[in-house]
Amino acid sequence: MTSLPKTAPKKKLGLVIDLDICVGCHACATNCKEWNTGAKSAPLTDLNPHGKDPDGVWFNRIHTFETMSETGESRTVHFPKSCLHCDDAPCVTVCPTGASYKREEDGIVLVNEDICIGCKLCSWACPYGAREYDEIEGVMKKCTMCVDKIYNENLPPESRAPACVSTCPTGARSFGDLNDPNSDVSKLVAARQGYDLMPEQGTKPVNKYLPPRPKQDGTVDQAPRALEYADDSTDTAPMLARWVDKILSA
Amino acid sequence: MHPAKSVIYFTTATGAGYGLFFWLALLSFHGHLPADNAVGFHMMPFIMLAVAFGLIITGLLSSTGHLGHPERAWRAMSQWRSSWLSREGVMAILTFIPMSILGVYWVFLGQNTGVPGIAGMVGAFMALVTVFTTSMIYASLKTIPAWHNIWTKIGYLVMSLMSGAVLALALTSIFGLTDVAFHLFIPVGILLVVGLIVKIIYWRYIHSGKAVSTAESATGLGDFGKVSLAASPHSADNYLLKEMGFKIARKHARKMRWIAAVLGFVLPFILIGVAMHYLDGTAKLLVILLAAAACLLGLVFERWLFFAEAKHAVTLYYGQDKV
Numbered sequence: 046m047t048s049l050p051k052t053a054p055k056k057k058l059g060l061v062i063d064l065d066i067c068v069g070c071h072a073c074a075t076n077c078k079e080w081n082t083g084a085k086s087a088p089l090t091d092l093n094p095h096g097k098d099p100d101g102v103w104f105n106r107i108h109t110f111e112t113m114s115e116t117g118e119s120r121t122v123h124f125p126k127s128c129l130h131c132d133d134a135p136c137v138t139v140c141p142t143g144a145s146y147k148r149e150e151d152g153i154v155l156v157n158e159d160i161c162i163g164c165k166l167c168s169w170a171c172p173y174g175a176r177e178y179d180e181i182e183g184v185m186k187k188c189t190m191c192v193d194k195i196y197n198e199n200l201p202p203e204s205r206a207p208a209c210v211s212t213c214p215t216g217a218r219s220f221g222d223l224n225d226p227n228s229d230v231s232k233l234v235a236a237r238q239g240y241d242l243m244p245e246q247g248t249k250p251v252n253k254y255l256p257p258r259p260k261q262d263g264t265v266d267q268a269p270r271a272l273e274y275a276d277d278s279t280d281t282a283p284m285l286a287r288w289v290d291k292i293l294s295a
Numbered sequence: 296m297h298p299a300k301s302v303i304y305f306t307t308a309t310g311a312g313y314g315l316f317f318w319l320a321l322l323s324f325h326g327h328l329p330a331d332n333a334v335g336f337h338m339m340p341f342i343m344l345a346v347a348f349g350l351i352i353t354g355l356l357s358s359t360g361h362l363g364h365p366e367r368a369w370r371a372m373s374q375w376r377s378s379w380l381s382r383e384g385v386m387a388i389l390t391f392i393p394m395s396i397l398g399v400y401w402v403f404l405g406q407n408t409g410v411p412g413i414a415g416m417v418g419a420f421m422a423l424v425t426v427f428t429t430s431m432i433y434a435s436l437k438t439i440p441a442w443h444n445i446w447t448k449i450g451y452l453v454m455s456l457m458s459g460a461v462l463a464l465a466l467t468s469i470f471g472l473t474d475v476a477f478h479l480f481i482p483v484g485i486l487l488v489v490g491l492i493v494k495i496i497y498w499r500y501i502h503s504g505k506a507v508s509t510a511e512s513a514t515g516l517g518d519f520g521k522v523s524l525a526a527s528p529h530s531a532d533n534y535l536l537k538e539m540g541f542k543i544a545r546k547h548a549r550k551m552r553w554i555a556a557v558l559g560f561v562l563p564f565i566l567i568g569v570a571m572h573y574l575d576g577t578a579k580l581l582v583i584l585l586a587a588a589a590c591l592l593g594l595v596f597e598r599w600l601f602f603a604e605a606k607h608a609v610t611l612y613y614g615q616d617k618v
Contacts, residue, residue, distance in 0.1 A: 048374075048376055048377045064516075069526075074528070097531075098531040098532070099529075099530075099531055100531060100532070100533055100534065100537075101533075102534075103528075103529075103533070106528035106529070106533075107528050108524065108526070108527065108528055108612055108613075109524070109525040109526035110510075110514055110516060110522050110523065110524060110525055111522070111523050111524075111525040112516050112519035112520045112521065112522050112523075113520045113521045113523070114519060114520035114521075115520065118520070119520075120519050120520075121525060122514070122516055122519075124514060124612075126612065135436075135437065135438070137377075138377040138378065139377075139378050139379070139380065139435070139436075140374060140377075140378055141370070141371035141372075141373070141374050141378045141380040141381035141384065142367070142370040142371055142373060142374060142381075143370070143373050143374050144370075160367065160370055161363070161364070161367075162362050162363065162364045162365075162367045162368055162370060162371060163362050163363020163364050164361075164362055164363075164371070164380065165361075165538065166378075166380055166432070168534075168535070168538060168539070169296070169436055169438065169439070169538075169539070169607070170436055170437075170438060171438065171609070172437070172438045172508065172513075172607075172608035172609060173608075173609065173612075174535040174539075174609035174612060177534055178363070178534050178538070179363075180363075182363070183362075183363025183364050184363055184364065185363075240515045241515075242512075242513060242514070242515060243508050243512050243513050243608065243611075244512070245507060245508055245512060246437055246438065246507075246508060246608065247437065254515055256515065256516070256518070257516075257519070
């Protein structure tokens with residue numbers, strides 16, 4: 046059924062992505078591909094992978110943006126993006142077959158590939174580009190929040206997190222229940238003013254983004270000056286350095 | 296948006312087919328189209344309805360042409376509670392019922408008034424509802440502001456009635472039904488003018504520069520200043536860019552709009568006006584057929600632009616600054 050759940054999901058499993066920490070290494074996308082090409086939506090088909098224009102199914106992509114303020118201050122922000130598992134997921138309601146659905150128990154948005162007709166309308170309805178078309182299999186695929194990993198009792202408890210979260214070397218991604226105000230992720234969102242992407246689209250995303258922290262203003266916590274001894278004035282340098290300086294300046 | 300041939304054909308052909316049926320049913324109901332009450336095969340209604348049914352059926356089949364699993368297309372009927380695509384599928388199938396009742400009565404029993412006439416009017420109404428559901432597939436998508444507006448819905452309905460009326464004029468002229476063609480002359484003229492006005496308003500609307508979403512709202516980084524893409528996720532185009540990042544139209548949009556306006560509206564208006572007022576016999580028929588061909592070709596350009604000019608919100612993550 047492609048109507049959204051009548052009662053709001055009790056749990057809202059989602060990701061919190063810290064744009065202050067992400068270094069844009071693409072490890073999350075790589076491990077996502079690695080896990081999911083053998084998981085529920087397997088395979089994540091590649092087209093022409095070794096050719097000039099490689100293409101393929103990816104659930105996670107890392108963009109890099111530059112911001113430029115009016116005063117000319119610029120900033121580079123690495124920006125990982127995957128399905129936001131929206132509360133009002135437009136990809137679910139447009140689906141004509143019932144293949145797209147949002148789970149009542151945890152809010153995860155999934156595709157039943159057995160009844161998907163591959164009409165691509167869900168990818169048109171999603172503002173975030175979270176929907177992927179598998180040209181070989183003729184069906185739509187998307188981030189599953191690693192539903193086959195996070196509940197997998199064959200894995201040690203610490204591994205029961207989405208592949209992108211498990212692998213992030215900098216800890217820029219957190220996973221948890223965003224419906225529970227006392228969860229670590231909810232506290233993180235509250236403390237760092239986590240926000241929604243494109244709130245004006247009315248999708249009510251579950252995943253939240255944490256903004257980059259303000260830049261240091263240059264007066265506090267300043268790094269020690271390097272090359273102090275290379276200054277023109279050598280008066281304060283130790284004797285050996287002054288001696289070398291004298292010889293070399295001659 | 297990528298202007299797929301299958302979807303351009305689907306929307307223009309079903310629009311023209313349903314529009315043609317609307318006019319055939321309306322003219323039948325009012326007793327303007329011939330029916331001799333004799334049992335047997337009637338060629339004229341058969342050909343007229345075959346054009347309408349043919350456009351609708353090939354259009355609907357074409358829409359299944361871009362599916363990954365066409366054999367599962369029947370499943371698309373199930374989600375009419377939430378999905379406009381599903382509603383369109385259901386309406387298209389249901390509309391065939393009253394359409395077929397008029398068809399069977401008219402072609403095999405020589406009747407197009409009374410019961411079949413009423414069935415035809417029900418079918419005509421349902422045909423317009425089906426065209427409306429088609430428009431809603433596009434108009435319901437918030438991600439594409441160029442579609443998510445009232446002019447999309449009005450445009451689809453007016454283009455359908457207009458192209459249907461032009462086709463009805465051409466068919467009645469082919470069969471030498473000059474009186475009926477005369478009845479259609481005024482509606483055709485009005486619809487060609489209204490159609491052009493609606494398209495001009497639509498084009499002005501989508502180019503008014505109002506933004507629904509921006510690169511700043513898409514990334515949430517607006518507080519830091521103007522946001523621009525520094526590096527794409529992939530070195531080559533991915534599915535999202537191939538499907539939703541179509542750019543060619545913007546380069547030629549001005550020219551294409553002129554072509555669509557002249558072929559689809561202005562030329563048919565002039566040709567039909569000249570034919571009805573100054574020409575007779577074969578020359579009149581040929582000019583009317585030329586007008587119909589120009590109108591349909593113009594609508595293909597119009598529909599190509601409808602898809603190609605529409606910017607999708609996801610492009611904000613790939614260098615677009617606003618949609």
